[in-house]
Amino acid sequence: MSLPAAKRWNLLPPADPSRVWALTEALPIGAEVAALLVQRGVDTPEAAAAFFHPDLRRLPNPLLMRDMDQAVARLARALHEGEKVLVLGDYDVDGITSVAMVMSYLEPLFGAERLRDYIPDRYTEGYGISPTAIDFAAANGFALIIALDCGVKAVEQVAYAASKNVDFIICDHHLPGEELPAAVAVLDPKRPDCPYPYKELSGCGVGFKLMQALGQHLGLDDAPLYDLLDLVTVSIAADIVPITGENRVLAAYGLRCFNEDGAHLRPGLAALRELATLREGPLGISSLIFGFAPRINAAGRMGDARRAVAMLLAPDQQEARYTAEVVDQMNQQRRGSDQQTTQEALDMIASSPTLREARATVLYKPDWHQGVLGIVASRCLDQYYRPTVILTQRDGKATGSARSVAGFDVHEALEACAPLLDQFGGHRAAAGLTLKVENVAAFQRRFEEVVADTLTSEHLVRPVDIALVLPLSRVTQEFFAELRRMEPFGPGNPNPVFASHRVVAVPGSARIVGQGHLKLRLASAEESGPAVDAIGFGLAEYLPRISEGQPFSVCYTVEINEYRGQRNVQLRVLDVKW
Structure with missing residues (x-):
C-alpha cells in the first residue's frame, strides 16, 4: 500500500498580540484560546464574553x-x-x-x-x-x-x-x-x-x-x-x-x-x-x-x-x-447500497488508466441508486481528491451529484458545460445535474476540459488549516477543558488544528489497530515532559518510518479518550511530516 495522500499545511495568520493580551486580561482564559478567538474575529472582551455565554434572550427580533x-x-x-x-x-x-x-x-x-x-x-x-x-x-x-x-x-x-x-x-x-x-x-x-x-x-x-x-x-x-x-x-x-x-x-x-x-x-x-x-x-x-x-x-x-x-x-x-x-x-439499506456503489465506482477508476490520470472524475452507470450518488461522490473524492460527478439513469435521463475540492467552484464548472445539460443547480462545493443519456460521453469530455483548464495543482492537495504551533507539553486535560469552552464546533467555528514539531514515538508504543489506524504515544524530542496518547485514522502506513525513531511533525486536534472509566487527553493525528 502507498502512503496516505499528501496534505497541504496552511498555518493561519497569527493573532494580533495586543488583542490577545486584552482578552487574557479581561477573561480567565489562556493565551492560546485567546489567540484562537482573535483569529475567528472574536477580538474584544465583550464579544468573547458573549461567545462563551450564549443567551437565547439576545436573539434578534x-x-x-x-x-x-x-x-x-x-x-x-x-x-x-x-x-x-x-x-x-x-x-x-x-x-x-x-x-x-x-x-x-x-x-x-x-x-x-x-x-x-x-x-x-x-x-x-x-x-x-x-x-x-x-x-x-x-x-x-x-x-x-x-x-x-x-x-x-x-x-x-x-x-x-x-x-x-x-x-x-x-x-x-x-x-x-x-x-x-x-x-x-x-x-x-x-x-x-x-x-x-x-x-x-x-x-x-x-x-x-x-x-x-x-x-x-x-x-x-x-x-x-x-x-x-x-x-x-x-x-x-x-x-x-x-x-x-x-x-x-x-x-x-x-x-x-x-x-x-x-x-x-x-x-x-x-x-x-x-x-x-x-x-x-x-x-x-x-x-x-x-x-x-x-x-x-x-x-x-x-x-x-x-x-x-x-x-x-x-x-x-x-x-x-x-x-x-x-x-x-432504511439507513442500513442505504449503507449497503452506497458501499456497493462506491466500490463499483472506485473499481471503474482503478481499472482505467485514463480515469486514474484525469483531473476530474465523471462516472455513469444506469442501474446505480439515485439516492446514494452524493454519498458516493464524496467517497470517491476522499480517495481521489478532485472534482467528482456520479451519474445514474432515471426516467430516461442521466441524473447525478457533483462534489468539489476546496477552493474549486464546481457550480461554475457546470455552467461552462451548460449546453450539454438539461438542468443543474447547487453551490461551489456540491451540485446536482440532469442531462440526456446520449450527452453523457460529451459531458465527460467537456467537464474534464473545463477542470483541466482551471484547476491548479494546489487544488489537488487537501488543505489542513493549522491554527497554532504548540509544544507538546501544553496539551493537557486542563488545556482541553479550555478548548471545550469554544464548543460547539463546526463550520465557521472549527475544532482547532494544532501542530507540534520534533516529536518522537515512545519506543514500543506505535502499533496498528483496527482497519489501518495508527496508535502510539508521542513525546518531545527536545524537552522533558509526559508523553501524550495519539491516534491517526488511516495512517498505519507511516508505522515503519515512525518506528525508526527520527523526529517528525504532527498536526492534530485534541480530544478526550474514555476507556474503561479512564479519561485521558489524546491527539487525533491528521497528518505527519518529516
Whole structure:
C-alpha cells in the first residue's frame, strides 16, 4: 500500500498580540484560546464574553425579517378562522426537522385534525414545491401551505397555488432568484431587501423564527418554543451551516437537550441515539452529523421521508422506538447500497488508466441508486481528491451529484458545460445535474476540459488549516477543558488544528489497530515532559518510518479518550511530516 495522500499545511495568520493580551486580561482564559478567538474575529472582551455565554434572550427580533409581519398575520388568521394548514418541507434532514418542528409547535394551537405534514417524493415529485403537493392541498381543503427549506424560487408553483385558492408562507434560506414568488410572505434572510442581521440560518432556523414571532403575537410562553431546539440543532448540524452568531446560540442550547440530565429530548431522537450506538461522552455537532443525519436522510433516499417525520413526532418511547427502528433499517439499506456503489465506482477508476490520470472524475452507470450518488461522490473524492460527478439513469435521463475540492467552484464548472445539460443547480462545493443519456460521453469530455483548464495543482492537495504551533507539553486535560469552552464546533467555528514539531514515538508504543489506524504515544524530542496518547485514522502506513525513531511533525486536534472509566487527553493525528 502507498502512503496516505499528501496534505497541504496552511498555518493561519497569527493573532494580533495586543488583542490577545486584552482578552487574557479581561477573561480567565489562556493565551492560546485567546489567540484562537482573535483569529475567528472574536477580538474584544465583550464579544468573547458573549461567545462563551450564549443567551437565547439576545436573539434578534424575528419581526426584523422581511415579510414576517404578513406571515404572522396570515397564520393567526388561519388559527382564528379554523383553516387547515399543510406543513411542507424538503426531503432532506433540514426539511424533515423543519416540518417536525413546526408541527410540534402548531398542533397544540390548531389541533391535529387541522394540520398535516407533507414531504415530496424524491423520485416522483423532485425537490421543493410540486404541482402534486398543491393539488393535494386544494383537494383536501388546505387553505394555507407553510413551505420549509424550499420555495424561494417557486414562482410558477406559487402562482399555480393561487389559481387553486391556496396561500403560501415560504420559509427558506437558499439564495433567491431575480423574481420572488407572489406568496403571502417569503421569509429568507438572504433576500437582498431583508434587514435581518443574521443571514446563515438553516431552513429549520427560519421556521423557528416564524414560530417565535407567532408566539410573541399570541403572548405565549417561550418554554414550548425552546423545547424545539433539539430539532433545530440537528438541522444546523446536517445542513453544514456556520456555527456562528445566532446558529451558535441555538446549537449550544439544543445540544443541552442531548447532554444534560433531565433535559427535554423528544422520544424520536432519544430512540435514534440508542440505535446509533454513539461513543460515550457529550454529543457535539459532529455526533449529530454522523450519528443522526444519515439515518434521518435515509428515509428520503430509500423510501418515504414521512417515516422520519413520524419518528420525530412520536409521542412516546414505544412508538418512537418502532419508527426509529424502521428508519434505522432504511439507513442500513442505504449503507449497503452506497458501499456497493462506491466500490463499483472506485473499481471503474482503478481499472482505467485514463480515469486514474484525469483531473476530474465523471462516472455513469444506469442501474446505480439515485439516492446514494452524493454519498458516493464524496467517497470517491476522499480517495481521489478532485472534482467528482456520479451519474445514474432515471426516467430516461442521466441524473447525478457533483462534489468539489476546496477552493474549486464546481457550480461554475457546470455552467461552462451548460449546453450539454438539461438542468443543474447547487453551490461551489456540491451540485446536482440532469442531462440526456446520449450527452453523457460529451459531458465527460467537456467537464474534464473545463477542470483541466482551471484547476491548479494546489487544488489537488487537501488543505489542513493549522491554527497554532504548540509544544507538546501544553496539551493537557486542563488545556482541553479550555478548548471545550469554544464548543460547539463546526463550520465557521472549527475544532482547532494544532501542530507540534520534533516529536518522537515512545519506543514500543506505535502499533496498528483496527482497519489501518495508527496508535502510539508521542513525546518531545527536545524537552522533558509526559508523553501524550495519539491516534491517526488511516495512517498505519507511516508505522515503519515512525518506528525508526527520527523526529517528525504532527498536526492534530485534541480530544478526550474514555476507556474503561479512564479519561485521558489524546491527539487525533491528521497528518505527519518529516
